[in-house]
Amino acid sequence: MSNSVPEGWAESKLGSIAKLTMGQSPSSDTYNDQGVGLPFFQGKADFGSRTPKVRYWCSQPSKVAEANSILFSVRAPVGEVNLTPYECCIGRGLAGIKAESADQEYLFQKLQFVKPKFGLLSQGSTFEAVNGSEMREFPLVIPPLPEQQKIAAILSSVDDVIEKTRAQIDKLKDLKTGMMQELLTKGIGHTAFKDSPVGRIPEGWNVECLENISEKISDGIHSTPKYAEKSDYRFVNGNNLKGGHIVYGDSAKYVPLDEYNKHKKALTNGTILMSINGTIGNLAFYRGEEVVLGKSAAYISLNEGQSKEFVYFVLQSQAVKTFYELELTGSTINNLSLRSVKNTPIPLPPKKEQRKIAGILAEIDKGICQRNSKLNQFSSLKKALMQDLLTGKVRVNVDNKENAVA
Structure with a gap:
């Protein structure tokens, strides 16, 4: 037996x-979308965070996975898994896995943990995939059943908390969408309305192009800067903008001081950053960061006294998203021109009402941010627990002391 096998564990194969x-x-x-037959899942596109989402049904299924089967993606991305709570038809992008001499929940957790190994197994082929023989021969090191069950209970309890947190976030996002639609079209306490370029709005509101309430609207450099291995200055593109913040991530690029001085823009406390290439409309407030902007990041420096928080929420509204969809150019990669950004129609209440509306929506955003932070904490905890428990690095106590080490 390999030295890497924990005491009491055994080497086996998935099959x-x-x-x-x-x-x-x-x-x-x-196939149908009328609910006739069994739920039909074809691949990763049907997966949720733990259980799949039914989009289609099949009246004459070729292959059926039992209820509570693990659905395993055998095509790119190889190794993604979900648990189906019901019997279902599975297409060729999936395999159904039902534990026979192991705990089903434990196997579900274990397959999540070893996903990178399946990725390595599928490399080298023209089309990233694994076949039935490769899956059946896939090696696993597993503990005795009582220990499996205890590990599964611990990890699934964390999954439950993660799912509840995700549900809270989804509810708050739905609330925000509804409140934005209400507040950005009807305002607070209005009874009289008028027609406008953005639809019906309260009497006393105006509609202005974004350019008319801004000191400057432009984008970043259209060339590749000189990079540095490490510095105090970052290079930022549209993909670094998320949820009102500049997010650098592990792949952040740095620029030296001379490059920063050469390309820096006159950004202000009233500047909003927006992605205009690839993913359109991601937003961030500028908070004094020392950054060089790339061409996929536009900056909108608003006039002094204009509520940047209010404009930030208007730019997230469905009306603005629809406007941008009609303005997009580019066949392969979406692109939004600066002219379109400047022409964005912005409904403008009196400034006092702008601040009230922004304040209400900011509170919802705060709740979403707090729960996202908790979600990240729980996800990190789950990752650490999987590393400890599914490798045997940390052993769990079970009732049968012969089957586990304390």
Whole structure:
């Protein structure tokens, strides 16, 4: 036995501890969205965070996965998993896995943990995929059943908290969407309304192009800057803008001081940054960061006294998103021109009402941010627990002392 196998654990193969059902696509004329037949899942596109989302049904399934089966993505991205709570039809992008001599929840957690190894297994082929033989022969090191069950209970309890937190975030996002629609079209306490370029708005509101309430609207450099291995100055593009903040991530690029001085823009406390290439409309407030902007990041420096918080929420509204969709150029990668940004229609209440509306929406954003922070904490905890428990680095106590080390 390998020295890497914890005491009391055993080396096995996936096909030895579980029944595998490789998917097969049924005839396309048996698909429907009317709920006729079994739920039909084709691949990762149907997956949720833990359970799949039913979009189609199949009246004559070719391959069926049992209820509570693990659905395993056998095509790119290889190794993604979900648990189906019901019997379902599976297409050729999936395999159904049902534990026979192992705990099903434990196996679900274990397959999540070893996903990178399946990725390595699928490399080298023209199309990233794994077949049934490769899956059945896939090696696993597993503890005795009581220890499996205890590990599964611990990890699934963290999953439950993660799911509840995600549900809270989704509810707050729905609330925000509804409140934005209400507040940015009807305002607070109005009874009289008028027609406008953005639809019906309260009497006393105006509509202005974004350019008319801004000191300057432009974008970043259209060339590749000189990078530094490390410095106090960052290079920022549209993909670094998220949820009102500049997010650098692990792949952040740095520029030296001379490059920063050469390319820095006159950004102010009233500046909003927006992505205009690729993903359109991601936003961030400028908070004094020492950055060089790339061409996919536009900056909107508002007039003094204009509420940047109010404009920030208007730029997230469905009306503005629809306007931008009609203005997009580029066949492969979406692009929003600066002219379109400047022409963005902005409904403007009196400044006091702007501040009230922004304050209400900011409170909802605050709640979303707090729960996102908790979600990140729980996700980090889950990752650490998986590393400890699924490798045997940390052993759990079970009732049968012969099957686990305290």
